[in-house]
Amino acid sequence: MQKYFLSAAARIMGDSSHPSVRGIVRFFQREDGVLVEAQVTGLPRTETGFFAFHIHEGANCDGDDFSNSGGHFNPGKKAHPNHAGDLPPLLADHGKAYMKVLTGRFHVGEVIGKTVIIHAEPDDFHTQPSGNAGMKIACGVIQRTGNRR
Numbered sequence: 001m002q003k004y005f006l007s008a009a010a011r012i013m014g015d016s017s018h019p020s021v022r023g024i025v026r027f028f029q030r031e032d033g034v035l036v037e038a039q040v041t042g043l044p045r046t047e048t049g050f051f052a053f054h055i056h057e058g059a060n061c062d063g064d065d066f067s068n069s070g071g072h073f074n075p076g077k078k079a080h081p082n083h084a085g086d087l088p089p090l091l092a093d094h095g096k097a098y099m100k101v102l103t104g105r106f107h108v109g110e111v112i113g114k115t116v117i118i119h120a121e122p123d124d125f126h127t128q129p130s131g132n133a134g135m136k137i138a139c140g141v142i143q144r145t146g147n148r149r
Contacts, residue, residue, distance in 0.1 A: 005029040006108045010116040010140030012040055015066065020095075021138040025116045026145075029108040036087060038099045040118065040138070043092040050122035051092065052133030053099070055085030055106075056115045061139035069115040069139050072130060073106070081125045085114070089123055116140045 006029040014021030020042030028035040043051060058070030073085030080086060084105040090097040121134030 005031075007145045008108050008112050008142050009145045010142045012116065012118065012138050012140040013061070014042060014138045015136070018042070018044060018137045021118065023097075023138070023140075025140060025142075027108045027111065027142065030102070033102045033104040034106060034108055036099075036101050036103060038090060038097065038116075040090060040092075040097045041095060043090070043095045043097060043118075044120075044137075045095070046092075046120075048122055049092045051090045051097070051137075052119035052121060052123035052131055053087045053090045054083075054117050054119070054123075054130070054133070055087065055111055055142070056117050057085070058115050059113050060141060061115060066115070066117065066136040066139040069117055069136060073111065073114050075110070080128050080131050081123065084110070086123075086131075090118065111142050112144050114142050116142060 012023035023040030055073040056069040072083040074083035118138040119133035123131035
């Protein structure tokens with residue numbers, strides 16, 4: 001049985017143009033990495049249904065277009081898409097998306113106090129520095145939720 005250690009979560013809220021976007025992103029530190037689980041509703045219909053999904057270095061979701069969320073979380077100064085905060089895109093169906101991924105790019109303790117961002121466009125995985133992901137349409141601050149077994 002996998003042991004869980006430090007955990008955190010971010011409540012996602014859409015911007016004024018996307019007020020129906022809501023969700024939660026959970027982070028569980030495991031022995032083999034961090035399990036990231038995202039559940040989001042109210043995403044707009046797009047041609048592809050894909051939305052770039054990243055951890056950003058800022059500490060809050062204030063400012064026009066979530067400008068205080070900063071750029072991608074990238075303590076290793078790597079090129080996109082190898083930032084620690086680069087996550088797989090969300091795929092929405094009828095405005096709903098669910099994603100779960102295990103990553104070794106960071107520890108939960110490193111992202112507490114950072115922000116999670118959903119962008120309006122899919123990530124192209126090569127344009128620097130952020131994958132041509134478009135505007136920030138939803139944001140949440142990652143907060144510690146406790147320890148789990």
